[in-house]
Amino acid sequence: MSKFNILIAGNNDPISSKGIDLLKAEPSFSVEVNMNLKAEDAMIEASRNAHAIIVRSGAKVTAKVLEAAPNLKVVGRAGVGVDNIDVPVASKRGVVVMNTPGGNTISTAEQAFTLMMALSRKTPQAHATIVGGKWDRAKFKGTEVYGKTLVVLGMGRIGAEFAKRAKAFGMTVIAYDPYLSKNRAESLGVTLCEDLDAAIVQADYITMHMPLTPDTKHMINAKRLGTLKKTCRIINCARGGLIDDAALAQALTDGTIAGAALDVFEVEPPPADYPLLSAPNTVFTPHLGASTEEAQENVGIEIAEVIKAHLLQGTVVNAVNMPNVDPKVLAEIGPFLKFGELLGRLVSQFAPARANVVRINYSGKVGSGDTTLISRAVLKGFLERAVGAEQVNYINANGVAENLGIRFTESRLTEPSEFTDLIEVVAKNDSGDAASIAGTFFAGEPRIVRVNSHRIEARPEGTLLFIENIDRPGMIAAYSTTLGKNQVNIADMSLSRDKESGKALTLLTLDSTPGAEVIAELEKIQGISKVHCVAI
């Protein structure tokens, strides 16, 4: 019996057969390849039972697809851009989205470079005339790229590979990328320009290599096209929508710029009457940047491997909506994840009304590593009470907290403390009321060591009963009698008080979970102010 259904979905754009074979070789996987999934309805039907979906750019994993697939755990993109996947909805539903950055970098840089050269030398047009029986040499005088100024928009993996090649061809390279450091620009030998408009007016060539986001949409628009040199040529091998295609068609027709070479379009495939298709001085390819043997093998095998590792071992690699967790780290922090979740759950029981801040204080060794995932575990545990355990997971925990207006902060104390590792979870509200629980590991075993200001020691197992009471004789006998009378056996007990006759806290480990009526009975005992019961 297969445990996981894997759908390799596409619109005539399969992943490498080596990737498919790798998945098919796993006995617990049932793999379906369907390359006729252009329509959303078809995609919804095909995805219903999937635990994992793998796509290139042809199939779209929309909100409706995600909502119709209750078992879905992971969506893998054999490539870089995840704009065909509704990542916010995936995150809300706790679905990990992974991609394969790097595997198609060289192929895409080479494709963009090819487009630049073909545009400069009118190669496709010249080829077409020969095939058409003409030998027309006068019509196809081109331009050298040597000595020209190239502006690279987006100096990431592909932009940097393009820049290296451009420098080898004798071009002067200017980079515009708000996230590029001066050091990186220096090491690439490019001039960093912090102002987009100031950069592009210098360009003989512009090449685009950034993702499509609300910030980058129509980055090259009619206004900016109007500021370019008349001899400027634009290459876009990143994403349609970075350029306003209608404005580009107009600029080409008016001769405002000298040419455009595009691998990507705002509408893919562009319809026959798409204005750009009849504009002069263009070279087009149908989204072929990553279409090489090498790139497809790289990304096909890589996505198959990361999906397999995620389904079988919980490993997270190259996720766009979750921090990476490799098996070694997972083995190290695994116990903290479970314990962190429990601490979060416990503190939610004690939290003051309308708690809107959760702070996690790490001290000791645990605070010196990456605590992102442990914090998500704590937050997940804390939020379960508010939204239900089914509704919150490591992927959507931050988003769920944000929706509820709960802020989350972390602090780290790496100096040695009383405990080798200590995680303290504090919940506070706007009035300054707070509750906290702290835990540690003794010889690899988790222990709760503090509840608010009370020092206690308890193993988090079975059912925990926290009783807040006045410190006075007869209290232990009173609650023990009530529990005994109701056949609830006490396995362990930890007592704490702030001072003699002050406030006391009892933490009982029970062999069974008392019902609501038993809790109500306990709450009625004179001197008991609160009772919290948590089954682990």
Ligand SMILES: NC(=O)C1=CN([C@@H]2O[C@H](COP(=O)(O)OP(=O)(O)OC[C@H]3O[C@@H](n4cnc5c(N)ncnc54)[C@H](O)[C@@H]3O)[C@@H](O)[C@H]2O)C=CC1
């Ligand atoms: N045509 C095709 O078949 C392919 C297209 N692509 C696309 O190429 C693009 C680049 O891919 P990679 O280099 O691998 O990504 P990357 O993440 O390495 O680089 C993207 C760069 O864009 C920069 N950036 C972000 N916002 C920006 C802004 N507002 N202005 C300027 N720069 C900005 C980032 O700082 C980063 O350096 C992506 O959109 C990807 O989807 C990637 C592979 C194949």
Ligand SMILES: O=C(O)CCC(=O)C(=O)O
């Ligand atoms: O799968 C493909 O061929 C498209 C690649 C692409 O656009 C990307 O990786 O962002």
